[in-house]
Amino acid sequence: MPDDAPVPAPADRPLHPATLAVTAGRPKDDPDAPLNEPLTMASTYVAGGEREYGRYGNPTWQAFEAALGALEGGRCLAFSSGMAAVSTVLDLVGQDGRVVMPQHAYLGSVAYLGDLEARGRARSVLVDMTDLDATRAACEDAALVWVESPTNPALEVTDVRAVTEAAHAAGAYVVADNTFATPVLRRPLEDGVDLVLHSATKYLAGHSDALIGAVVTRDDALFDVLKKRRDLAGAVPGTLEAWLALRGLRTLHLRVERAQANAQVLVERLREHPAVAEVRYPGFGGIVSAVLAQGEMAADLLPRKTRLWVHATSLGGVESTLERRRRWKGEAPTIPEGLVRLSVGIEDVEDLWSDLRRCLDGLV
Numbered sequence: 001m002p003d004d005a006p007v008p009a010p011a012d013r014p015l016h017p018a019t020l021a022v023t024a025g026r027p028k029d030d031p032d033a034p035l036n037e038p039l040t041m042a043s044t045y046v047a048g049g050e051r052e053y054g055r056y057g058n059p060t061w062q063a064f065e066a067a068l069g070a071l072e073g074g075r076c077l078a079f080s081s082g083m084a085a086v087s088t089v090l091d092l093v094g095q096d097g098r099v100v101m102p103q104h105a106y107l108g109s110v111a112y113l114g115d116l117e118a119r120g121r122a123r124s125v126l127v128d129m130t131d132l133d134a135t136r137a138a139c140e141d142a143a144l145v146w147v148e149s150p151t152n153p154a155l156e157v158t159d160v161r162a163v164t165e166a167a168h169a170a171g172a173y174v175v176a177d178n179t180f181a182t183p184v185l186r187r188p189l190e191d192g193v194d195l196v197l198h199s200a201t202k203y204l205a206g207h208s209d210a211l212i213g214a215v216v217t218r219d220d221a222l223f224d225v226l227k228k229r230r231d232l233a234g235a236v237p238g239t240l241e242a243w244l245a246l247r248g249l250r251t252l253h254l255r256v257e258r259a260q261a262n263a264q265v266l267v268e269r270l271r272e273h274p275a276v277a278e279v280r281y282p283g284f285g286g287i288v289s290a291v292l293a294q295g296e297m298a299a300d301l302l303p304r305k306t307r308l309w310v311h312a313t314s315l316g317g318v319e320s321t322l323e324r325r326r327r328w329k330g331e332a333p334t335i336p337e338g339l340v341r342l343s344v345g346i347e348d349v350e351d352l353w354s355d356l357r358r359c360l361d362g363l364v
Helices: 017-023 059-072 082-090 107-118 132-139 158-169 219-235 239-251 251-272 296-305 349-361
Strands: 075-079 097-102 120-125 142-149 173-177 195-196 213-217 276-280 288-294 319-326 338-344
Touching: 017 059, 017 251, 059 075, 059 213, 075 082, 075 219, 082 107, 082 195, 082 213, 082 219, 097 107, 097 132, 107 120, 107 213, 120 132, 132 158, 132 319, 142 158, 213 219, 219 251, 251 288, 251 349, 288 296, 296 319, 296 338, 296 349
Parallel strands: 097 120, 097 142, 142 173, 173 195
Antiparallel strands: 075 213, 195 213, 276 288, 288 338, 319 338
């Protein structure tokens, strides 16, 4: 079986994501074999095989790739970071190619596309992807259409299948950033997208200790092109990072379920609190955006007053974090100044709420 092949499911039915998260990417079930792929710390291999050199492959990466590929339903390539995956995909766009992206999207993706445009390499079109008519119009003459659902940090939900159909009708490829939803909640390849992208640093690894990215596809030709670009650019993951990400992946379903359950409780309570003017939540996942009634100053103050919630820009870890998104200079001007993005962790929800409520009460 190839290193990146998904674990075969029983003949009668496919395995559920919770089972794949635990079983995919394991070594052969031989006597005395380790249950999980161990760390292979090697930059050079004995000649005559498929790897030859450290940039071309590593058994530890490939175990992680097999597991995530099985979860998303395609073939996976791991990268050194989410941005390494983003830049590799965007660099495939031909000279002066047109890229359509949500007006609210991950800041790094928007910034990299803006850099390509500033250098005359690509043209960007930012659009509200909740408006299907506007999105369909934007897809005309596009080379690549970028989808986030939910978007970061506005948490807007996109009809991924409809956008994909419009993009394909225009001859464009589609990439979906599935970092927020994870394959536990959404599998965009089933909606027809060509590439699924992850900042695996976030939910997949899940413990705020590994910087790693990934791209998954069912298109063998695209896979080969992306692997060649990764090998040439050297945008490969560290062995320890891949091992940590795979270990984190084993509990992905449990962590997502707990974070989502906590988030749904907090959303209801935040909506009732007088210090909160608006709560944005797509109905699933562990990310919540709250717009504070007193605006920028209150949103800056809140993360400095919490005790359990950590003031940090990343998300998807076991711990709960929060930040005011407009503190970043490049964030979209259509994001409210008072918007605080909360990444809900797996702590006890009553403790999380007690900490938030105490701080919010002080803002009224």
